[in-house]
Amino acid sequence: MMRRKIHARPRFWLLLSLTAALVFSVSLLVTHSRLDAASAQVSALTEQRDQLVREIGELQEEIDFVQTDAYVERAARDELGLIMPGEVRYVNAAS
Numbered sequence: 001m002m003r004r005k006i007h008a009r010p011r012f013w014l015l016l017s018l019t020a021a022l023v024f025s026v027s028l029l030v031t032h033s034r035l036d037a038a039s040a041q042v043s044a045l046t047e048q049r050d051q052l053v054r055e056i057g058e059l060q061e062e063i064d065f066v067q068t069d070a071y072v073e074r075a076a077r078d079e080l081g082l083i084m085p086g087e088v089r090y091v092n093a094a095s
Contacts, residue, residue, distance in 0.1 A: 065071050076082040083089050 073084075
């Protein structure tokens with residue numbers, strides 16, 4: 001019994017190559033799209049983190065100031081209307 005050799009036609013290889021190229025191209029485009037989306041998300045989150053770090057720094061400065069005698073004195077004057085011993089309060093009666 002003699003075996004027959006199967007010969008692939010050139011058109012088969014062309015179609016196979018085109019199909020493989022198409023699949024590869026679509027896969028590349030999808031991956032590139034996902035990478036762009038992830039990159040945009042990383043940029044947005046980085047900006048958000050930087051903003052939070054700035055806010056934390058500002059709040060820490062405020063906390064540090066609130067713990068000073070200068071803040072206590074200012075709060076006593078502004079909010080409670082207190083004055084230091086020896087000071088005289090002037091009130092404008094015209095208003």
